[in-house]
Amino acid sequence: MQNKQFIVSHAPFWQNGSKISSRSYNTIIAAIPALLLGFLNYGSPAVGVLALSISSAMIWELVMNLITRRSVTIGDGNAALLGTVFAMLLPATSPWWLVITGTFFTVVIGKQIFGGIGSNAFNPVVVAVAILMVSWKDFFDFDEALLNYDFEFIAAYPLAQVKHFGSSAITSFNTVDLLMGKQIGGIGATFGLGIIIGGIYLIIRGIIRWEIPVSFLAGVFITALLFNVSDSAKYANPVFHICTGYTLIGAFFLATEDSSSPVNFVPMLICGACAGIMTVLIRNIGMYVDGVIYSILIMNLICPIVDKIRPKALGKVV
Amino acid sequence: MIKRSFIGMAKPQLLCEALESVLPEPEKISISTRATLLLKMPPGQSGWKNSFSFKEGDKVITGQKLAFAAKSSEYVISSVTGKILSIKPFEGNFGQMYTAVLIETAQKEEKENEFKQTVKNVTLENISKYLLNSPGCSSLRLLSDSAKPISTIIISGMDKDLLVTTNQYILKSDINAVKKGIEILKKISGIDKIIVAAPRHLMHEASALDVTVKTVDLNYPAAFPELFMQNALGITLPAEKSCEDVGVCFLSCESVASLGNAFEKGEIPVTKTFTFIKKDESRVLVSAKIGTPLSDIFQGLGVSLKDKDRIILGGPMTGSAVYSEDYPVMPDTDAVMVQDSADVSCVSDYPCINCGECIRICPAKVSVNMLVRLLEAELYDEAAEQYDLNSCIECGLCSYVCTARIPVFQYIRLAKHERARVALGEDNPVEEKNAK
Numbered sequence: 001m002q003n004k005q006f007i008v009s010h011a012p013f014w015q016n017g018s019k020i021s022s023r024s025y026n027t028i029i030a031a032i033p034a035l036l037l038g039f040l041n042y043g044s045p046a047v048g049v050l051a052l053s054i055s056s057a058m059i060w061e062l063v064m065n066l067i068t069r070r071s072v073t074i075g076d077g078n079a080a081l082l083g084t085v086f087a088m089l090l091p092a093t094s095p096w097w098l099v100i101t102g103t104f105f106t107v108v109i110g111k112q113i114f115g116g117i118g119s120n121a122f123n124p125v126v127v128a129v130a131i132l133m134v135s136w137k138d139f140f141d142f143d144e145a146l147l148n149y150d151f152e153f154i155a156a157y158p159l160a161q162v163k164h165f166g167s168s169a170i171t172s173f174n175t176v177d178l179l180m181g182k183q184i185g186g187i188g189a190t191f192g193l194g195i196i197i198g199g200i201y202l203i204i205r206g207i208i209r210w211e212i213p214v215s216f217l218a219g220v221f222i223t224a225l226l227f228n229v230s231d232s233a234k235y236a237n238p239v240f241h242i243c244t245g246y247t248l249i250g251a252f253f254l255a256t257e258d259s260s261s262p263v264n265f266v267p268m269l270i271c272g273a274c275a276g277i278m279t280v281l282i283r284n285i286g287m288y289v290d291g292v293i294y295s296i297l298i299m300n301l302i303c304p305i306v307d308k309i310r311p312k313a314l315g316k317v318v
Numbered sequence: 319m320i321k322r323s324f325i326g327m328a329k330p331q332l333l334c335e336a337l338e339s340v341l342p343e344p345e346k347i348s349i350s351t352r353a354t355l356l357l358k359m360p361p362g363q364s365g366w367k368n369s370f371s372f373k374e375g376d377k378v379i380t381g382q383k384l385a386f387a388a389k390s391s392e393y394v395i396s397s398v399t400g401k402i403l404s405i406k407p408f409e410g411n412f413g414q415m416y417t418a419v420l421i422e423t424a425q426k427e428e429k430e431n432e433f434k435q436t437v438k439n440v441t442l443e444n445i446s447k448y449l450l451n452s453p454g455c456s457s458l459r460l461l462s463d464s465a466k467p468i469s470t471i472i473i474s475g476m477d478k479d480l481l482v483t484t485n486q487y488i489l490k491s492d493i494n495a496v497k498k499g500i501e502i503l504k505k506i507s508g509i510d511k512i513i514v515a516a517p518r519h520l521m522h523e524a525s526a527l528d529v530t531v532k533t534v535d536l537n538y539p540a541a542f543p544e545l546f547m548q549n550a551l552g553i554t555l556p557a558e559k560s561c562e563d564v565g566v567c568f569l570s571c572e573s574v575a576s577l578g579n580a581f582e583k584g585e586i587p588v589t590k591t592f593t594f595i596k597k598d599e600s601r602v603l604v605s606a607k608i609g610t611p612l613s614d615i616f617q618g619l620g621v622s623l624k625d626k627d628r629i630i631l632g633g634p635m636t637g638s639a640v641y642s643e644d645y646p647v648m649p650d651t652d653a654v655m656v657q658d659s660a661d662v663s664c665v666s667d668y669p670c671i672n673c674g675e676c677i678r679i680c681p682a683k684v685s686v687n688m689l690v691r692l693l694e695a696e697l698y699d700e701a702a703e704q705y706d707l708n709s710c711i712e713c714g715l716c717s718y719v720c721t722a723r724i725p726v727f728q729y730i731r732l733a734k735h736e737r738a739r740v741a742l743g744e745d746n747p748v749e750e751k752n753a754k
Contacts, residue, residue, distance in 0.1 A: 006623070006627055007628045007639070007659065007662050008640065009639055009662075009664075010638070011632070011635060011637055011728075012635040012714035012718050013630055013634045013663070014320065014635065016322040016718055017319075017321040018721045020721055071667070076668075118668070118670050203327060204326075205327070206327040206328075206675075207326065210327075259671060259672045261672075263672060263677045263687055310683075313557065313682055313683045313685075314545075315544070315708075
């Protein structure tokens with residue numbers, strides 16, 4: 001009677017049931033529509049890249065857990081999520097070593113050396129892609145990488161076309177085709193509609209915050225519109241910018257990564273919009289074909305400072 | 319337990335329980351053989367055993383005052399008649415020391431008359447001498463603190479925590495005692511500004527009280543003093559200050575009713591009403607004497623507990639878990655909750671993942687994500703200066719929504735506790751340990 005042992009802990013005694021693993025797996029679920037079209041377009045190599053990316057990301061995580069002697073964290077699904085998003089950005093023809101190196105940069109350099117989940121200053125996937133893009137430029141040149149494919153649609157990377165030949169080169173692309181994934185690009189980055197559906201699912205589930213994608217897309221749209229108005233022969237229209245390259249996946253899956261994005265309302269709008277503006281600046285003025293990766297990387301850098309703009313706490317005098 | 323809805327974008331709505339329109343009859347539970355009274359020890363008290371006005375083997379009668387021999391304002395009122403079996407030290411939450419007085423109850427109850435003789439003089443002094451240990455009454459001591467003069471008394475007819483309906487019940491069932499209590503309060507303190515905070519469905523009862531009535535929202539945590547002051551009175555409490563500092567004193571409806579009953583009947587009230595929350599979250603109102611061990615209450619209600627279940631004094635958001643069935647009902651126990659081992663949610667050692675859930679739910683707009691990082695590193699002063707530690711109203715919502723399941727609320731309470739200790743000049747074992 002007297003020796004019953006009760007659990008003693010501190011308040012609150014309720015928890016709303018949210019957990020990191022369900023966040024991760026829901027984000028992976030949201031990526032499925034975009035990935036399915038990638039599989040359809042690029043066939044088994046795309047499946048191979050995705051499978052290798054997820055598995056190697058999880059193995060890197062496990063290796064780092066063992067090396068740093070911390071508890072094993074692959075169960076939280078974050079490594080699998082990073083592997084998924086990383087694979088979505090890659091061309092389907094990426095060689096195996098590129099995928100494994102990429103997930104090394106994602107999980108080890110991007111996340112674990114900062115201290116693991118929640119401590120990374122930059123989006124791990126973006127860090128990895130940025131490093132790979134600088135190191136092995138040719139593999140991220142989609143025209144070259146997907147040369148041997150025979151598509152039913154125009155097999156030219158839209159952003160490269162507009163960069164090199166001006167907006168007259170893109171008259172053959174129409175918005176609906178672009179949204180439906182009839183363009184070349186990363187495995188999971190071309191099916192605009194699928195990404196938007198996934199993104200809306202994430203917003204409704206409360207996993208990503210709507211402020212960031214909306215302000216990101218608004219930033220892209222407005223800046224591209226200004227360029228387009230100033231010189232419509234040289235610069236593409238804003239809708240084209242939104243539907244091509246990494247814009248949509250950047251808005252819904254990259255810029256919204258928890259740890260590297262702000263949490264307060266105004267900072268989210270600022271960071272999202274600035275990343276959008278920067279994207280178009282890099283595309284139109286800079287030397288790179290697509291600017292999403294670098295713009296998000298730069299915005300990650302200023303997020304902690306911008307996030308200091310926050311509402312006054314209750315009873316705060318100053 | 320209220321879980322996150324599928325549409326996680328919407329803020330969770332945590333509604334406090336509204337009392338049923340048919341007045342529930344409280345379940346009366348009597349003490350079987352033993353009662354435990356907890357006498358609060360002043361900080362730093364040593365040589366505790368010799369310093370009382372009573373000793374083991376003494377006979378006590380109902381209403382008798384048990385206190386320290388030396389001059390100290392702390393005391394307990396015996397709720398039973400019987401013999402003192404043992405006097406032991408007992409450690410409560412946050413290192414608060416108590417003296418546990420175990421009393422074996424006698425067959426026949428005798429009552430102390432000392433209070434009855436003083437009833438004619440309703441004075442603040444008599445109240446602090448006899449009634450601070452009555453149900454809900456501990457905050458009455460705020461009235462006699464001359465350093466912090468009180469200009470407004472707010473009587474809360476709404477319970478702070480979820481699922482708890484104790485004060486609502488008192489407001490509805492014992493309105494005459496509340497009325498009498500308010501008269502006494504007016505008389506002894508000379509304060510005219512008395513406000514009753516009541517939920518909308520009890521407006522009818524509250525308006526009979528002949529004082530200003532303000533509505534409290536059922537939305538958790540609207541019944542918290544800081545938020546009520548802001549929403550109903552338009553006073554924003556400065557972060558570093560307590561309600562008493564700005565001259566506002568919050569009393570529970572129950573304490574006012576106890577006050578009324580005490581002078582009406584001429585005896586010190588020793589029976590506590592509280593909400594009992596069962597494992598399936600159904601609720602029963604219970605009335606039991608202060609000092610009744612929880613095991614008697616479980617037995618009386620037919621609740622059986624297993625290993626790894628949880629016993630909580632207070633509600634699900636702000637209560638405190640206890641480790642023994644022998645723990646007694648205290649004057650401020652507004653609720654007792656039991657939780658099945660399957661429902662016990664555990665915390666994790668994950669770091670903050672910066673998801674921002676806490677930021678969106680915090681009623682005090684504290685930047686919890688940054689705060690918890692500093693608190694984990696024991697940087698308490700920096701947390702207070704830069705990230706609004708003192709603005710926290712301690713509602714526990716941040717822990718409730720935390721995806722990483724960090725015990726945020728506990729970190730905050732620990733930080734406040736440590737800062738208070740340092741401010742009092744007590745030695746700090748944590749810092750000493752780090753310095754080595």
